[in-house]
Amino acid sequence: TCPECGHASKENRPDQATFRCVGCGHQAHADTVGAINVLRAGLVRRDANPA
Ligand SMILES: [Zn+2]
Numbered sequence: 001t002c003p004e005c006g007h008a009s010k011e012n013r014p015d016q017a018t019f020r021c022v023g024c025g026h027q028a029h030a031d032t033v034g035a036i037n038v039l040r041a042g043l044v045r046r047d048a049n050p051a
Pocket of ligand 1: 002003004005006007022024026
């Protein structure tokens with residue numbers, strides 16, 4: 001999933017280490033994008049279930 005525009009596609013991953021969004025052209029290391037997506041998922045969970 002693109003952290004810039006939210007576009008989700010396997011086409012965004014030309015190889016294991018590279019993320020390049022086919023929607024907006026955003027480019028980053030795949031691990032960086034993965035970490036952002038994990039962080040966002042955690043924030044959604046926190047917002048849905050306030051401690
Ligand atoms: Zn994008």
